[in-house]
Amino acid sequence: MSPARYLDRHQPDLVAFLQKLIRLRTVNPPGENYGAITALLARTLRGLGLTVRRRPVPRALQKKTQPDLLAFPRYNIIGFWDAGAKKTLHFNAHYDVVPVSGVWRQGSAFHPVVENGWIYGRGAADMKGAIASIVFALRALRATGTRPNFNVEVSFVADEETDSTLGTGWVTAHGKLRADYAVVGEGGEGDAVCCGHNGVVWLNVRVHGRAAHGSTPGAGINALEKMSALVLALDGYKRRLARRAFRAPDGSRLRPTLNLGGVFSAGEGGKVNTVPAAASFTIDRRVLPVESVAEAERELRAFLRAAARKIPQCRITVGKISDNRSCYRPPSHPLFAAMRSSVARIRRRPARFTVSTGFNDMHYFAQVLKIPTVGHGPGGPDYHAVDERARLRDLTDSAKIYADLLTTFKG
Ligand SMILES: [Zn+2]
8 A cells, every 4th residue: 555545544543642732732822731741742643653753852952942841841853764765854843833723613723523524623724634644654765664754854853833943943953953955844834845944033122212391391301202203214124125025046036124012111100291211122033034123123223223213312222032044945956846846746737846935943053053954844824723634634644745855865
């Protein structure tokens, strides 16, 4: 029997396994049930004959980066199937999910319901579905005695939904990976094969004024008015960004963006009859796949400094909230062509190379390990929202695609 045939026959098992994963509420933040899900995943991979390392993130390290989350230990697992090949193909997926709100049409977010070819539940699309597809691709190869062209390495990781430092960040830094190529199970779905993604810089801008009585505004420095002038000045920066563009391999065009937000208030002591002494806002700068995040941050900070200097008595402090690397590699490496062929073969229609406007964990493999990395997985609509779901056929197709890639890509 072929792996594809096996997967068609065993779709109900794949779905039952995914339901089991969804029932484990791995909500992040704060990062619940990580121990339970990694124990289950480790058992599953061992059952398929992989050597598995289930690694808690050292407490001292968590204390440094997440001091208030020590009651929720972080775990990552790394599995290895030694197929006696020279090279190793790595599959990565995160098991954490975003919190749930709203009323779900289909039961509850953690009691997954299957209806009309769809499975509903938190994580069905992002991205426990991909975990199920990876596991069943390996199961199909094992069950049919099909030998992959590569050793297979798998990482199932924590924390992608907050800050991947202790998830894929930890695995790529301390996991002693043997990967020569990587597939991240998200970023591209359907006919899309993802070659890179945007990055992001998040800053907080605090404007310092001087309080005075509301009846004598001239005696103070109004931080709200200074902030408003600064916000208007940022239009110049937006125009500068609008002139930049990146053309993705499929012809679509991406532009860097700037979004201003945050919680606006005068801080403590803010009253209608007081000149506000402080004001703040946030900046979400989306960085093109080919831009450097560090360079984007330098440029933005320089613009803010210069703009503030032009506004009389405008004193600011700029702080970093966080950032995330971008990544891009032109799809000239054979891995990309092989993935595109596998997607086209299984889905029976042409596939295309894209980049993702959101970010995922691809950049750790592409930029830190510097290995060819593609993103593709089952995905699904309404992820991070109510009625998140995945199509059963896409789950099976992704498993077939992974199995196909392992047996057709030559490396
Ligand atoms: Zn995700």
